[in-house]
Amino acid sequence: MEKEERDLPWWKKEGLIVAGGWHPLTGRIRSGGQPEDLEEQYEWEYTEQHISRLKELGITLLVGQFDRGLGETDQAEDQERAKKQAQLCHQYGIHHGCYLANTVYFESMLKDHPECEDWVVKTYDGRFVHYGGEQSWRWVACFNSPGWRSRMKKEIKKAVLEVKTDLLHFDNLGVWPEPDSCHCHYCQEAFRRFLQKKYPDTASQKKRFGFTGFDTFRAPNFYLRFIQPWDLERFQSPLLQEWLLFRCWTVTDYIREMSQYARSLNPKIAIDCNGQSIRGVNQALLHGTDHVRQTYWVDIVWEENPDFRQEDDPRRIYPVTHKFRGMNLFRRLGKPVITSYHDEETLAFNLTFSGHPGINTLWGYAEPGKKPLNQPQEGVTELLNFYRRHLLLYTTAQPAAKTAVWRSRLSLAFVSTWTHLSACVLEQILFHHRWPFSIIEDDQLTAKNLQCYKLLILPDCEFISDAQIEIITDFVKNGGSLLFTERTGEYNCLGRKRTDFAFRHLLEEQACFSSSELTETTSFDSHRQSKVIFRSGQLVFAAYEKGRVVYLPSLQYVHPPGTFHSHYNVHYNGIDSRYWKEPYNVSEVLEAIQWLWKDEPDFQIFAFQEVRVDFLQWDDGFLGLSLLRCGPLSEAVRIPLAVKSEHQPQQGICLTPENVEGISLSWKKKSARCWETILPEIYRHGLIRWKPVSGNNS
Ligand SMILES: [Zn+2]
Numbered sequence: 001m002e003k004e005e006r007d008l009p010w011w012k013k014e015g016l017i018v019a020g021g022w023h024p025l026t027g028r029i030r031s032g033g034q035p036e037d038l039e040e041q042y043e044w045e046y047t048e049q050h051i052s053r054l055k056e057l058g059i060t061l062l063v064g065q066f067d068r069g070l071g072e073t074d075q076a077e078d079q080e081r082a083k084k085q086a087q088l089c090h091q092y093g094i095h096h097g098c099y100l101a102n103t104v105y106f107e108s109m110l111k112d113h114p115e116c117e118d119w120v121v122k123t124y125d126g127r128f129v130h131y132g133g134e135q136s137w138r139w140v141a142c143f144n145s146p147g148w149r150s151r152m153k154k155e156i157k158k159a160v161l162e163v164k165t166d167l168l169h170f171d172n173l174g175v176w177p178e179p180d181s182c183h184c185h186y187c188q189e190a191f192r193r194f195l196q197k198k199y200p201d202t203a204s205q206k207k208r209f210g211f212t213g214f215d216t217f218r219a220p221n222f223y224l225r226f227i228q229p230w231d232l233e234r235f236q237s238p239l240l241q242e243w244l245l246f247r248c249w250t251v252t253d254y255i256r257e258m259s260q261y262a263r264s265l266n267p268k269i270a271i272d273c274n275g276q277s278i279r280g281v282n283q284a285l286l287h288g289t290d291h292v293r294q295t296y297w298v299d300i301v302w303e304e305n306p307d308f309r310q311e312d313d314p315r316r317i318y319p320v321t322h323k324f325r326g327m328n329l330f331r332r333l334g335k336p337v338i339t340s341y342h343d344e345e346t347l348a349f350n351l352t353f354s355g356h357p358g359i360n361t362l363w364g365y366a367e368p369g370k371k372p373l374n375q376p377q378e379g380v381t382e383l384l385n386f387y388r389r390h391l392l393l394y395t396t397a398q399p400a401a402k403t404a405v406w407r408s409r410l411s412l413a414f415v416s417t418w419t420h421l422s423a424c425v426l427e428q429i430l431f432h433h434r435w436p437f438s439i440i441e442d443d444q445l446t447a448k449n450l451q452c453y454k455l456l457i458l459p460d461c462e463f464i465s466d467a468q469i470e471i472i473t474d475f476v477k478n479g480g481s482l483l484f485t486e487r488t489g490e491y492n493c494l495g496r497k498r499t500d501f502a503f504r505h506l507l508e509e510q511a512c513f514s515s516s517e518l519t520e521t522t523s524f525d526s527h528r529q530s531k532v533i534f535r536s537g538q539l540v541f542a543a544y545e546k547g548r549v550v551y552l553p554s555l556q557y558v559h560p561p562g563t564f565h566s567h568y569n570v571h572y573n574g575i576d577s578r579y580w581k582e583p584y585n586v587s588e589v590l591e592a593i594q595w596l597w598k599d600e601p602d603f604q605i606f607a608f609q610e611v612r613v614d615f616l617q618w619d620d621g622f623l624g625l626s627l628l629r630c631g632p633l634s635e636a637v638r639i640p641l642a643v644k645s646e647h648q649p650q651q652g653i654c655l656t657p658e659n660v661e662g663i664s665l666s667w668k669k670k671s672a673r674c675w676e677t678i679l680p681e682i683y684r685h686g687l688i689r690w691k692p693v694s695g696n697n698s
Contacts, residue, residue: 281574
């Protein structure tokens with residue numbers, strides 16, 4: 001363990017216990033509404049008193065201001081402050097991070113760089129794009145502009161070599177929603193190159209676009225005559241589809257180049273990015289987000305999902321857990337998620353699902369001032385102490401789930417609500433019923449990667465390539481189980497509607513296929529001449545070679561898309577947390593999973609509906625659970641747990657903040673391969689570990 005620990009990066013050795021302060025003075029002044037003593041509060045952030053206080057609080061990383069996008073002259077004073085702050089942090093054994101905004105304060109930038117108009121987004125009709133809200137002084141950068149990329153490299157070089165920072169925080173890592181996409185000549189050229197690379201020969205060009213050559217192609221605009229971009233539920237036009245994917249490529253290529261450059265200066269620099277987590281909205285459309293591919297280039301993901309919608313509906317998700325999807329996806333990839341917490345419950349959530357505490361808003365966020373002097377909230381100190389005591393268990397845990405939910409990249413980019421609804425609702429069912437699962441994306445849908453799963457779930461994945469069908473077929477052939485729903489496989493990866501049901505071969509004679517139809521509309525349709533009519537059918541169960549398959553043609557959603565206005569970026573709708581309710585036919589889903597599983601579950605927790613868990617494994621052969629009880633609690637409870645093991649599990653232990661040494665678990669045989677225990681005295685949070693024993697080891 002010791003040797004392995006030496007090889008871990010610092011954020012896994014020390015945990016991400018984060019403090020903030022990334023808005024520079026200018027940013028605070030310009031956003032307005034600041035206190036009279038702003039300058040004094042701000043200066044305090046650069047004092048030894050501040051940094052020693054952070055040390056006292058156990059902070060391991062301070063993300064400070066560095067580059068807001070002002071010109072060098074106006075930013076010089078604050079960048080000196082950043083340097084001084086990094087030195088102080090290092091004196092106190094705290095890591096320092098530099099914030100990079102990816103925006104341009106043009107009034108300042110124009111003074112040093114009159115050419116900076118060439119670095120920013122120019123829309124179809126020649127507008128500059130402002131950041132949003134009242135911030136009209138802030139332009140949005142064009143990630144394809146060579147001038148912008150070279151300007152960012154200069155800033156990165158200063159941060160890494162002069163400030164000697166330990167981490168780069170890329171905020172606003174995304175492009176802006178339509179109709180504010182960039183149509184500058186760099187983007188136009190890059191789009192043509194993108195198409196040429198993807199469709200290099202005349203046959204593929206003709207197949208996709210009807211004729212050959214891209215020299216005359218231009219980026220599409222979203223001033224559509226009959227419809228606003230936020231009302232487009234589905235993207236059918238090949239040009240628009242490619243444009244969405246091009247925007248994702250743009251963001252990916254930008255972070256790739258910035259990350260490679262930073263690491264060429266210091267291979268140990270840590271990099272995090274903000275915007276790549278999963279929220280339930282079509283982020284490929286809104287921000288060019290490709291969750292997995294963009295995070296290949298970073299070490300840590302920042303999560304700022306603001307979806308704390310208040311609801312009285314008893315079927316609602318516990319508000320504390322609404323960020324579980326990003327943590328689920330990135331834990332599988334070994335990338336921690338940093339997010340905020342504001343009390344003991346939200347901190348316990350972060351520990352349970354991310355393995356890192358994140359940032360306490362009581363001690364400040366972007367503009368802390370003297371907030372770090374606040375006393376911690378009730379229970380927070382105890383939880384942080386507990387975390388530090390068992391730190392490596394948290395930071396080296398890997399997911400042990402053997403069920404994968406595939407979030408199909410094309411389906412979620414081309415269909416803005418229905419596919420998102422299906423994915424969100426199926427994930428919600430699994431999460432609620434404590435059925436362990438991992439979210440995967442296209443790059444993880446490989447024969448090799450699928451070997452760690454027993455069950456694969458395809459939530460309304462409309463767009464599937466022939467190669468993907470083959471991989472999934474082989475998975476089932478070799479004994480895997482498959483659950484697919486709704487319109488899965490209706491289109492190929494070029495957006496062509498398949499003439500036959502994609503998985504007909506898996507369902508053999510038992511298939512009762514009924515699906516959607518494309519029909520010409522008889523009434524005048526404002527933007528297209530056809531519509532999809534969906535007809536629900538019956539559940540199909542089938543065996544195929546060594547595997548099993550269930551097709552679930554419909555989920556009876558509590559709220560279909562369009563029930564609420566989500567107001568993402570003001571206009572856009574999405575599948576916000578109000579939609580994530582279990583469907584009326586949830587029992588069909590659960591029964592399908594039980595039949596598909598063919599085996600005892602890896603573990604079962606009984607009775608308490610407020611309990612949420614993550615199923616984990618460690619390199620020492622242990623399995624375990626990190627556990628959270630949601631909502632207001634009055635007392636500790638005892639929780640029955642059953643685990644799968646051929647012989648009595650070894651060294652079962654339950655660790656809680658109330659009992660940091662841990663309590664050994666005693667096991668009772670429940671059935672041939674299942675052992676039961678009672679978890680003692682669980683209040684808010686706990687870590688449970690056991691070592692399963694197979695027949696050969698006895
Ligand atoms: Zn551009």
